[in-house]
Amino acid sequence: MRRWSRRTFSRCCSSSPLLRGIGRGRRGPAFSSGAYLWELIERNPIDRVPQIASEPQRYIETFRDAEDEALISLPLRDGALMAILLDAGLRRSEACNLQLRRCDLERAQLVVIEGKGAKDRVVPMSPRLISLVADLAVTEGLGDETYLWYTVKANKVSSRVLRQRHVGVGSFHRWWARCLTEAGVEYRPRTKTDGGRGNPHAARHTVALRWLRGQVGRSGAPGKPGRMETLQKVLGHESIQTTIDLYGHLDLSDVAADLAGMVADG
Numbered sequence: 001m002r003r004w005s006r007r008t009f010s011r012c013c014s015s016s017p018l019l020r021g022i023g024r025g026r027r028g029p030a031f032s033s034g035a036y037l038w039e040l041i042e043r044n045p046i047d048r049v050p051q052i053a054s055e056p057q058r059y060i061e062t063f064r065d066a067e068d069e070a071l072i073s074l075p076l077r078d079g080a081l082m083a084i085l086l087d088a089g090l091r092r093s094e095a096c097n098l099q100l101r102r103c104d105l106e107r108a109q110l111v112v113i114e115g116k117g118a119k120d121r122v123v124p125m126s127p128r129l130i131s132l133v134a135d136l137a138v139t140e141g142l143g144d145e146t147y148l149w150y151t152v153k154a155n156k157v158s159s160r161v162l163r164q165r166h167v168g169v170g171s172f173h174r175w176w177a178r179c180l181t182e183a184g185v186e187y188r189p190r191t192k193t194d195g196g197r198g199n200p201h202a203a204r205h206t207v208a209l210r211w212l213r214g215q216v217g218r219s220g221a222p223g224k225p226g227r228m229e230t231l232q233k234v235l236g237h238e239s240i241q242t243t244i245d246l247y248g249h250l251d252l253s254d255v256a257a258d259l260a261g262m263v264a265d266g
Contacts, residue, residue, distance in 0.1 A: 060246070062206040063185070070183040072128070076139060078179050080132035081148060084110075085200060087129040087216060089207030089235055091116060092200050096166045100137055101144035105130050112236065121236045126216055149175070176200050208235060208247045 063071070063086070071082040084090060090098065094115050102111045108130060110123045125133075136142065147166040152159060167175070180187055210216045211226040211234065232243040 060205045060209075061202050062209050063202060067183070067185045068206070070185055071179060072132075074179060074183055076132070076136055078175075078182075080136040081175075082179060082203075083126075083129045083132045084148070085203035086206055087126045088123045089204045089211075090123070091204065091236075092169070092172060095200075096147075096149050096169075096172055098148050099144070100133075100142050100146045100148060103133050103148075105134055115236050117236075117238060119236060119238075121233065123234055172200075204235065205246075208243075212247060 068086055071086065072079050074082060084098070085095060088110050090112065094112050097113070102113065103125070104111065108125045110125050112121050112123060115121060142163070146163040149167045149172060151162040151165040151167055151171070153162060177187070207216060208231060211231050214224045214226060228240060228243055228248065231247070232240045235243065237243045
């Protein structure tokens with residue numbers, strides 16, 4: 001192994017079936033640890049690498065059921081677009097690049113093309129999301145090549161709708177802030193970098209929490225919980241460890257529900 005080049009080592013790490021479920025940044029350490037365990041090398045080089053302390057678990061802001069309903073109940077265009085974020089969990093860049101032809105209403109699936117890491121994935125569509133997107137397409141006469149977050153050029157005199165061009169980052173955040181204001185929903189999370197307008201990633205966190213509770217696309221009593229493995233595919237995480245690190249913990253409402261159950265049983 002000492003005679004291996006960096007390219008040979010990298011190729012072995014990327015092609016090994018034992019390492020395919022591990023993120024790229026962790027394949028090298030996993031391979032080295034395995035080689036040491038199998039006594040193929042005398043020392044594990046990873047032991048010489050200083051350990052970086054992981055960040056403490058932060059509380060993840062999500063939308064409540066009433067806030068979800070308020071956002072979905074906005075006028076059709078805003079409500080349908082909010083449903084895409086709250087039911088499909090798309091990233092901001094994925095939402096901006098979404099075209100109507102990627103929403104397969106018959107198969108109840110939404111196709112993300114070149115998401116994070118230039119990867120494609122398929123996301124299931126909830127019944128309410130199918131209904132809202134179908135109504136939006138008919139009401140606005142949208143074509144297959146139309147971007148759902150399309151550009152509107154406007155000034156004091158006139159405005160032009162450019163459905164073949166998607167919105168930019170600034171326009172998306174202004175749309176997001178306006179929708180939250182009109183729905184009476186608090187901006188979250190408030191950070192130094194979001195300018196007080198809130199972070200659309202809160203919708204993605206909401207999808208993850210509802211997926212694990214069996215509540216995607218609806219509020220109220222939970223249904224059959226979704227699995228971490230399927231949530232990883234829905235969110236497009238490269239490694240399931242990312243999904244577990246973010247969402248593999250109980251929040252306060254889960255703890256309260258367990259406490260209520262114990263009190264009732266007692």
